[in-house]
Amino acid sequence: MISQYLGFDSDYIIIGLAALVLILIILMIINVVQMSKLKKSYKIFMKGKNAKNLEDTLIKRLNQVDDLINANSANEKNIKTLFQNMQRTYQKMGLVKYDAFNEMGGKLSFSLAMLDVKNNGFIINAMHTREGCYTYIKEIIDGNSVIVLSGEEQEALNNAMGENNIAK
Template identity: 70%
Template sequence: MIEKYLGISSDYVIIGLAGLVLLTMILLIVFIVQMAKLKKRYKIFMQGNDAKSLEDTLVYRLEQVDELIEANASNERNIDMIFKNMKDCFQKIGLVKYDAFNEMGGKLSFSLCLLNEKNNGFIINAMHSREGCYTYVKEIIDGNSIIQLADEEEQALQQAIGGI
């Protein structure tokens, strides 16, 4: 009947279909072997090391992530607190050594300026002479002093502010 419509012998059709069935059987066997290997690997994967299950590992890792998130939040709070405290700490320093009196040598006198972030602080001026050492403190507010500054004190202030 096939010979009438297609002009092909039925023997060729049967041989072709048999070849197709044989090829399908070979592919089926290959897929079954691959599936068995995949199942074996899946069981090994799910068992984990030392009979520890994958679920236990995931739960442990999620707990670690939660701990890290909490530690990070704590670190951020601590950093914010440190930055708030640093605003009031002395961050800027200026130091000028000089000879207060001509008869003295070695530049034993000095002006030391300590300022915070907002340029508030003080200048310590220590003048060394043969009779002794005299120390003065002048308050600095917004980078300025109410009391007039000596040249060395002004230099120390400018160093601290960053002008020199």
């Protein structure tokens, strides 16, 4: 009666509904296959584990992550402290060996410059003679000395600062 009112033949409606049922059956089969794969993956994931064991494993891993975060923070703090301490240590060195007197041989005298990153430090000059060894120290501030430096001391200072362009 409705088909006559709308002007359709009932055969077309039945064919359309059969096609719709066929599409739905195909979608259901695809859904069943995907669900089967999901169950298989779930069984592999849960194999040998119950919910309590899985929860314990997750809690253990989260605690390990927290421990790693805390260790990383401690490492960053220690690195910062080490970097600050390194600014005050002697990092640069220049050494020049020489003969203080013409009659002495073997280059037993030396000038040793020790500087920090800001070129502050000292120069030790040890002069070896037949009577003994005399040592002198001169303070270095910003790569300069208030006291006049000998040629060997200046060369040691230049070596420590990386300035090897002095005439010998």
